[in-house]
Amino acid sequence: MTYYQSADILIPHTLFIGKWDPFHKSHVEMIEQVRSRTKLPILVLVRRGNCDFHETFRAELIRLWMIENKVEGIIMIIPDIEGVHCGCDVGYKEILDTPVHVSATTIREEIGNGNHSWRKKVASERVADRIADYIRRVSNA
Numbered sequence: 590m591t592y593y594q595s596a597d598i599l600i601p602h603t604l605f606i607g608k609w610d611p612f613h614k615s616h617v618e619m620i621e622q623v624r625s626r627t628k629l630p631i632l633v634l635v636r637r638g639n640c641d642f643h644e645t646f647r648a649e650l651i652r653l654w655m656i657e658n659k660v661e662g663i664i665m666i667i668p669d670i671e672g673v674h675c676g677c678d679v680g681y682k683e684i685l686d687t688p689v690h691v692s693a694t695t696i697r698e699e700i701g702n703g704n705h706s707w708r709k710k711v712a713s714e715r716v717a718d719r720i721a722d723y724i725r726r727v728s729n730a
Contacts, residue, residue: 592648596630596661603627606634612650612712615691631662638669641697654712
């Protein structure tokens with residue numbers, strides 16, 4: 590399912606795939622490092638699966654950041670996967686970027702413990718506000 594699109598689907602994109610649970614500063618750093626090399630729009634695949642935040646909410650956080658930062662690309666929600674497989678020599682660069690200074694697990698633990706330091710670790714202040722609104726809605730439900 591295409592969740593958001595702000596780039597021409599006929600031009601090459603740089604692919605990022607993950608749970609993004611929630612979207613945080615290390616994700617931003619990884620995307621920005623690659624974008625600085627490629628200058629291409631991004632294709633972000635948001636995996637369904639066992640996550641604390643619903644996949645459409647996670648996609649919404651990425652969309653907010655993309656709009657805020659004028660990042661062109663496409664966000665798609667996909668089923669959970671067992672792996673990524675490509676045919677040999679099909680022309681794709683295979684790069685594993687592993688940001689490590691922010692952990693989504695730590696962010697979720699801080700949210701659960703009522704520790705507000707998580708707000709500085711997510712992608713932006715607007716994303717933090719959206720997460721806080723979500724938490725309030727869920728808590729009041």
